[in-house]
Amino acid sequence: MPSLEQQYLKNYNIKDYELPLTTVDMCIFSIINQQLHVLLLKRNSFPEKNKRALPGGFIDLKKDSNIEATAYRQLLLKTGIQCPYLEQVESVGSQSRDPRGWSLTILYFALIDIQTIDQKLSPQSDWYAIKEAQKMPLAFDHAVLLTKAFERLKSKTCYTALPIALLPQKFTLTELQTIFEIILEKKLPVKSFRLRVQTAKVVKATGQTKISGKRSAQLYESTGLTADFYFPRPLQR
Amino acid sequence: MPSLEQQYLKNYNIKDYELPLTTVDMCIFSIINQQLHVLLLKRNSFPEKNKRALPGGFIDLKKDSNIEATAYRQLLLKTGIQCPYLEQVESVGSQSRDPRGWSLTILYFALIDIQTIDQKLSPQSDWYAIKEAQKMPLAFDHAVLLTKAFERLKSKTCYTALPIALLPQKFTLTELQTIFEIILEKKLPVKSFRLRVQTAKVVKATGQTKISGKRSAQLYESTGLTADFYFPRPLQR
DNA sequence: AAAATAGTGTCTCTTAGACATTATATA
DNA sequence: TATATAATGTCTAAGAGACACTATTTT
Numbered sequence: 001m002p003s004l005e006q007q008y009l010k011n012y013n014i015k016d017y018e019l020p021l022t023t024v025d026m027c028i029f030s031i032i033n034q035q036l037h038v039l040l041l042k043r044n045s046f047p048e049k050n051k052r053a054l055p056g057g058f059i060d061l062k063k064d065s066n067i068e069a070t071a072y073r074q075l076l077l078k079t080g081i082q083c084p085y086l087e088q089v090e091s092v093g094s095q096s097r098d099p100r101g102w103s104l105t106i107l108y109f110a111l112i113d114i115q116t117i118d119q120k121l122s123p124q125s126d127w128y129a130i131k132e133a134q135k136m137p138l139a140f141d142h143a144v145l146l147t148k149a150f151e152r153l154k155s156k157t158c159y160t161a162l163p164i165a166l167l168p169q170k171f172t173l174t175e176l177q178t179i180f181e182i183i184l185e186k187k188l189p190v191k192s193f194r195l196r197v198q199t200a201k202v203v204k205a206t207g208q209t210k211i212s213g214k215r216s217a218q219l220y221e222s223t224g225l226t227a228d229f230y231f232p233r234p235l236q237r
Numbered sequence: 238m239p240s241l242e243q244q245y246l247k248n249y250n251i252k253d254y255e256l257p258l259t260t261v262d263m264c265i266f267s268i269i270n271q272q273l274h275v276l277l278l279k280r281n282s283f284p285e286k287n288k289r290a291l292p293g294g295f296i297d298l299k300k301d302s303n304i305e306a307t308a309y310r311q312l313l314l315k316t317g318i319q320c321p322y323l324e325q326v327e328s329v330g331s332q333s334r335d336p337r338g339w340s341l342t343i344l345y346f347a348l349i350d351i352q353t354i355d356q357k358l359s360p361q362s363d364w365y366a367i368k369e370a371q372k373m374p375l376a377f378d379h380a381v382l383l384t385k386a387f388e389r390l391k392s393k394t395c396y397t398a399l400p401i402a403l404l405p406q407k408f409t410l411t412e413l414q415t416i417f418e419i420i421l422e423k424k425l426p427v428k429s430f431r432l433r434v435q436t437a438k439v440v441k442a443t444g445q446t447k448i449s450g451k452r453s454a455q456l457y458e459s460t461g462l463t464a465d466f467y468f469p470r471p472l473q474r
Numbered sequence: 475a476a477a478a479t480a481g482t483g484t485c486t487c488t489t490a491g492a493c494a495t496t497a498t499a500t501a
Numbered sequence: 502t503a504t505a506t507a508a509t510g511t512c513t514a515a516g517a518g519a520c521a522c523t524a525t526t527t528t
Contacts, residue, residue: 018298020258022341026512059330061255061339066331091328091343093296094303102298104259104343106328134528159471189491191509196490214497214505233470233489234396282502411480428482439506451478452525470489470516 008142024070025056025142027089027149028079029202030114030127031166036182037114037127038146039078040138045104047099048139054146055125056105064106071108078125084112086166089145089152097141108147111165157183159234161202166220172210172217184235194207202229242278244371247395257330258340261307262293262379264326264386267351267364274351274364275374275383276315281361284336285376290384292362293342308345315362322348322402326382326389334378346386348402394420396471398439401459409447409454410434421472437440439466 028039040052055078057070063071071086086108108213114127114217128136130150133225134143156162161181164171177193210219265276277289294307294316301307308323323345330341351364365373367387371380395398400416401408414430434440440457447456 017295018260020259020298022259036448058254058341059341060333061257065333067341069346071432081297088327090325091304093343096302102296104304104423106330106341172507189493190507191492191511192490194508199489203328211499212501213507215497215521218509227361230471231489234467235490236469282526324527409480426518426520427480428484428519431481432516448526450480452480454480472517 001004021058021098021101023056023058023103023105024067024074025105025107025145026052026071026074027054027107027109028075028112029109029153029166030112031179031182032114034172034182035129036179037129038133038135039098039125039179040128041078041125044140052136053139054142056189067106075110078122079112079117081112081117084110085162086110087152089149092141092145105145107145107149109153111162113166113168115168146214149185154183158233159231161197161200161226161229164202164226170206170208170219170221172219173215176203176220182237188235196231199229200229202226251345258295258335258338260293260295260340261304262291262342262345262382263311263313263377264291264383265312265349266345266346266390267349267404268416268419269351269364269417271362271415272366274366275370276358276362277365277370278362278378288376289373290376291379304343312347316354316358318349320352322399324389326386329378329382335391335451342382344382344386346390348399349407350392350403352405391420391474394472395474396468398434398437398466401439402461407456407458408445409446410440410457411418411454413440413457421474425472433468437466437468439463
């Protein structure tokens with residue numbers, strides 16, 4: 001004989017309740033040509049057909065065992081890459097953000113190094129410089145989402161070494177500093193930047209050097225402490 | 238003649254898609270008897286009947302125009318209060334967290350001063366000290382949610398003046414420091430704490446004093462900068 | 475006066491930021 | 502050798518943390 005709880009669950013029907021349309025949207029950031037870029041897709045179906053949108057889509061209750069799985073699936077689908085830095089930003093939901101009805105999106109951002117993926121993007125997707133993307137009329141409330149994700153990235157750049165995820169495995173400290181400067185949209189003092197990352201042990205020298213411009217530079221790599229390391233003092237905004 | 242997009246929306250039926258069960262759950266924090274407490278409800282229906290759970294519930298697509306509205310509605314329903322500090326923590330969703338099916342919750346935390354509400358709680362709800370609550374077998378994954386919310390509170394206590402929201406409008410600096418110490422579970426140096434909050438201008442003296450113990454103390458109040466102010470240097474964890 | 479709580483003085487240490495200087499590679 | 506880029510030296514300022522000290526109230 002089934003328990004009361006088993007009976008309850010047997011009779012429970014999800015379709016009896018009205019639920020919000022739930023999606024996962026992603027800001028995939030990468031540095032291209034010394035500028036922060038974001039991946040946008042041109043929508044080829046209604047609603048908001050032909051407008052640019054953040055990559056994303058519905059949670060697939062069959063395929064995705066949790067929301068992060070949805071995010072990784074979308075990322076793989078759109079960029080062909082498997083394991084970048086992924087972070088949940090926040091969830092935005094309202095009656096009005098999608099004409100199809102009450103809808104909710106869980107916003108993530110990803111940091112990738114575009115050089116390390118040779119995968120060709122779908123013809124619908126393209127990289128846009130943040131500043132350009134923020135001027136374009138994006139689908140739904142994606143302009144707001146983009147700003148939220150960008151703000152989070154800027155904010156975390158002030159107190160973590162997160163931007164390392166935007167570089168190839170080996171990089172020079174000048175390259176790293178440049179990435180920080182691109183994100184924060186301001187110059188940083190060389191000496192204290194180097195002291196900061198080196199005393200924090202978020203990078204270690206590889207012994208190798210890189211000859212790109214004039215004098216060759218030391219190549220560094222992440223120590224792997226990046227994800228959870230917080231600098232003792234944040235950079236000024 | 239309707240446009241193609243209008244036709245698409247007319248034929249669009251939400252019920253054609255499988256959607257996650259979406260709820261908003263809340264950690265309502267308050268200081269009682271010099272300890273951080275959280276409001277828990279005893280569930281009186283399946284599933285997880287009779288277990289303690291965080292207050293929360295389904296988004297009401299008719300009543301709630303956005304997710305924050307759901308959070309405020311739940312808060313009013315459970316505590317009778319209207320305008321405390323409310324912050325979204327994160328969203329957690331998976332196949333397995335609820336026996337009814339794929340479910341998603343958007344987790345918020347609220348900070349209230351229990352003294353300022355004379356509202357009686359429903360007989361199902363009760364305050365538990367964090368340490369006690371973390372030892373109890375909570376419904377669903379609410380133990381994990383509780384820990385996430387507590388972690389966020391601790392973390393923000395290190396670089397903002399957020400705990401002010403746990404106090405009545407007027408308070409002494411010693412009271413404020415005590416709240417910080419309760420949350421961070423460690424003693425703080427008196428001199429630098431006072432310097433910190435005063436130079437940051439997150440509190441201002443009211444001119445009034447409070448006679449509670451021996452020597453009377455100055456009463457301060459929030460300057461309202463609390464929400465977005467970040468101290469230039471975080472407290473150590 | 476004693477005790478308890480409120481509040482200040484002063485020192486050290488760390489680290490961001492400013493700015494000058496040196497080092498090393500290429501052309 | 503000139504030049505550009507890489508990297509270091511040295512100083513200042515701000516603020517956290519430690520610890521000793523003073524102030525004010527009640528009993």
